[in-house]
Amino acid sequence: MEEHKWVNDPLVMRYLRSKEINDSLRLIHQSKLSSMKSLIDRIGLDYELVGHGGCVNCLEWNADGSILASGSDDLHIILWDPFLKKKIANIDTGHQGNIFSVKFMPQSMDGLVASAAGDGKVKIHWVDHAPSTNSTPQASLQCNCHVGRVKRLATAPDIPYLLWSGAEDGTVMQFDLRTPHTCTNGPSNILINLLSHMGKQAEVKSLAINPVRTEQLVVGANDPFIRLYDRRMIKITSVPFSAERPRGRQNLLATSSQSEESRSAIPVGCAQYFAPGHLPQKLDDYRRRFRSLASTYVTFDQSGRYLLANLGGEQIYLYDCSTPNPPVTQVPLLGKEPLNGIKGFTLPPEIEQIKMQANAAFQQRQYTTAIGLYSKVCVTSIKLRVVNVVTIFLSNTDGDTYAALKDCISALRLDPLQIKPFHRLARCLLDLGQAVLADQAFKLLRERFPQQANSSTFNTLHVEVQKKLELEEQRSEKESARRGELEDESDLLEDGDSSPNFTENEKLWRAQYWDYTSRYCGHCNTTTDIKEANFFGNDGQYILAGSDDGCFFIWDRNTGIVERVLRGDESIVNCLQPHPFTCMLASSGIDSVVRIWSPLPQVPICYFNNLPTLLNIERVIPDRLGSVVLDAESAAMANQRRMNADPFEMFLMNMGATAEDAMPDITVRPRRAASSPDDDQDEDPRAAIQCRQS
Structure with a gap:
């Protein structure tokens, strides 16, 4: 033995x-x-903290990681000692709506805890850390200036007296604890008023302060744009409520829309917008299909340079805040010489080995795994970048056509004399509705490869480009006619139309947005609007996020590979907060408990053959909490189907049926199979309808 x-x-x-x-x-x-790979690979459910009587909507560690705060639908905040596994304090907040955010005030020796809730109130509580069953501490701040649910709070580590709140009334407010606060007839501490720039549909869903450059404030709203502000340049404004209207959102909206002070409070140069490059031009189409997008969580990494956003109804995106990165559709297409002057070379053995692994994953239709492996090495190889484009097409996730376009352009910048990425570049632009750019790409293709000009592939592409150009011309004419009709019916439009009414500054900020640098796919974020995403590790080497399938995902930050998928809740995992110093996570969701995750003991080598049983691993989505999802590919594909299902089908799925069972005449076109990653066929059609985020 x-x-x-x-x-x-x-x-x-x-x-x-x-x-x-x-x-x-x-x-x-x-x-x-806190972030060694060997420890990440062994993370599992350590224990549960039981004490709440409702969903746990927010978690927050104190600065040294000795206390964990949790806020719940039961209107209580509990302070936990996570190492002794016991309560330190149970705060009856006095809120009258679900608690959505909790924060320790900086440099307060954990004696001041801020809370925000669905009742529109922001409170700061004095906390007695002496253990007690329940306590109702005196509140040093009670504010009911917001007229919508308050979704997030933010603090700055070097400014102990400031607190920021973002609410669904479209405003971000700033509280200065050095001065008394009184809730008068209208808020007088508005830092950012999105209603003034976006119109009546604006809502603030998330916000965060840059921990390194605390003058920077990032705001996520109910659209795909992430807004980065320099708060030093913004003037605090007030919005006195109209006496003719009752206190509420309509009063705030009516007053904001008429306030020149609110519109001019944010100078043009103090804001930078970020968004995935494929989404801004799709917004009208999304509105028609009742598909909503909202940034449910935003956060900075510890360097303060990178910004992570969990975009509800879509994927998770990483942005570089310090380097301009316009979308690839706004950049001149290509040069004529390789950037590095090298037109080709042989792959080193270690790169060749990873390529073989990626090819094997591709053949088994494990496209998410293949993308991650190709991404590890494609920076050194034009061919592998092209193969990665094909794999991204087949992965069938939202935004993959644009991601493939970015890889095509990267490949052609390395070597503009490659025909395959040129052809796929034009194909991507066509699928993104960029017919004019696709025509430019086709002309470049014909100019650089005249010997291929009469091939069937070229002719087919040329016909498709011309058809798209004609359709775009017709659509443009119809839109012009419709615009004229709307101008003639301006009175009717004022009363009943929900079209956004952007200021000139807002239009400018949107036109000059920066694109993402990385994206992370596999989870599903359509059901709740408080789902978080976070960096994990001493240098933020990993990305974490919860999902509607009751699991949470851990990605490698550089490659986008899904490293781990664990079952974290009976229904939905919303919150994931890494411990500031050790390899430990706190999670929460629909269940009324807080779960603590840390590396589990190692396993004897002789037991490796029985590893799935020992580690409580199940093949797809497990039934037991804390178990590992071994087949991350299947879990990711199931989540993508969930995101692209229409609401009626989701209703039937939740009842144990499918839309195909209920409506056998409706067929779904299957994804085409690919026999090789070098296959020249184009990508399959995408599902068109996606359920609305609640």
Whole structure:
């Protein structure tokens, strides 16, 4: 019988031993240990914190990670000692609506806790850390200036007296604890008023302060744009309510729309917008299909340079805040020489090995895995970038045509003399509705490869481009006619139309938005609007997010590969907050408990053949909480089907049926099969309808 040997990680042991010898290395090693790959691979459910009587909607660690705060539908905030697994305090907040956000005020020795809720109120509570069953601490701030649900709070680590709140009334308010606050007839502390720029549909869903450059405030709203502001340049404004209307959103809207002060409070140069490059031009189509987009969570990494946004109804996106990155459809297409002067080379053995693994995953239709593997190495190879384009097409996730376009352009910048990426570039532009750019790409293609000009592939592409150009011309004429009709019916439009009424500044900011640098796919975010996404690891090497399928996903930040999928809730995982220093996570969702996740003990080598049983692994979406989803590919595909299902089908699915069972005459076109990653066929059609986010 084979001797029981344990899989030891000597690096971990070396860190622990050096920490005992030299205490000055403690924080360095503690940081490294929080994100080692061997520990990430063993993360599992450690224990549960039981005490709430409703859904847990928000989690927050204090600065040193010794206390975890949780807010719930039961209107209580509980402070936990996560290591002793016990309550420190149970705060009866006095809110009258679900608690959506909780924050420790900086430099308060954890004695001040802020809360925001669905009742439109923001409160700051004095906290007695002496253990007690329930307490109703005195509130140092009680504000009911908002007229909509308050979804997020934000604090700055170096400014202990400021607090920001964002609400569905379309405003971000700033509270200064050094001055008394009184809720008068209308708010007097508005920092950002989206109603003044976007019109009556504006809502603030999320916000965050840059921890390194605390003058930067980022705001997520009910659209695909992320707004980064320099708050030093913004003037605090007030919106006195009209005496003719009752207090509420309509009063705030009516007063804001007439306030020149609100519109001029944000100078043009103090805002930078971010959005996925494929979405802004689709907004009209989304409105017609009742598909909503909202940034349910925004956060910075610890360097303050990168911004992560969980876009409800879509994917998770990473943005670089310091480097201009316009969408690829706004950049001149290509040069004539490779950027690096190299037209080709042989792949090193280690790259070739990863390519073989990616090809194998592709053949098995594990497209998410294949994309991740190709992405690891395609920066060094034009051919692999082209193969990655095909794989992205077949993965069938929202935004993959635009992602493929970005890879085509990257491949052609490395070597503009490659015909395959040129052809797929034109195809991507066609599918994105960019007929004029597709025509330009086709002309470049014909100019650089005249020997192929009479081939059937060229002729087919040319016919499709011309058809798209004609359709776009007809559509443009219809829109012009419709615009004229709307101008003639301006009175009717004022009363009943829901079209956005943007200011000139808003139009300018939207026109100059920056594109994403990376995206993360596999989860589903359509059901709740408080779903978080976070960085994990000492350098933010991993990305975390919950999902509507009751699981949470861990991605490699650089490659986008799904590293782990774990079952975290009976219904939906909304909140994921990493511990600031150790390899530990806190999660919550629809269940009334808080779950703590940390690396589980290692397994003897002789047990590896029985690994799924030992680690409580199930093949697709598991039934048991804490278990690992081994087949992340199937989980990701199921989530994509969920995101692209229409509401009626989702209703039937939740009742244990499918739309095909109920309506056998309705057929769904299957994804085409590809025999090879080098297959020249074009991508399959996409599902068109997506359920509306609640």
